[in-house]
Amino acid sequence: EAGVVQSPRYKIIEKKQPVAFWCNPISGHNTLYWYRQNLGQGPELLIRYENEEAVDDSQLPKDRFSAERLKGVDSTLKIQPAELGDSAVYLCASSQGTFYGYTFGSGTRLTVV
């Protein structure tokens, strides 16, 4: 079984440029999460999807961040425009349900210069 797939693995962009991250969850996992992990910190939730519906986006900075999960499968997280403080690792996770725990992808390391 393939795990959670994320791309790209690394991205370096100049500030004010747009950037997008892609995630393909494990087949059959209805719940998809995007987390952001700053250096030396634990991951923090940005947005949670149940199928194609964003059920918790309270931590998503909506002025510059957007996300979508078309057809309830893969998802895209976008930042426009990027700021220096957005440099972090962006992690995607999926789950069959809370009882089963969570599976994370390898993450995308974003560097904004």
Added chain:
Amino acid sequence: KQEVTQIPAALSVPEGENLVLNCSFTDSAIYNLQWFRQDPGKGLTSLLLIQSSQREQTSGRLNASLDKSSGRSTLYIAASQPGDSATYLCAVSGANSKLTFGKGITLSVRP
């Protein structure tokens, strides 16, 4: 608001030592607790998942315990090896399906 604490932030031990990593959380109303391992520059690998009704889980040299009433979990690593060097993160899941993480403990096992 759930808060998860992992102390110390870093730990260095000689190879072969048995060790315990601690995790505490403020809200005991959790569904489960999950321990993850993170290697530098990599994503999170799940090590053990403990449901709120369980007391412990074991996988190989790893044993995780959960005391929900006191808000504590421990990850026991037996006979540590240099390959165990990584950051270990504890996370709890609550009623809103949100996973709340600690900051992690960076473990270094010296040969």
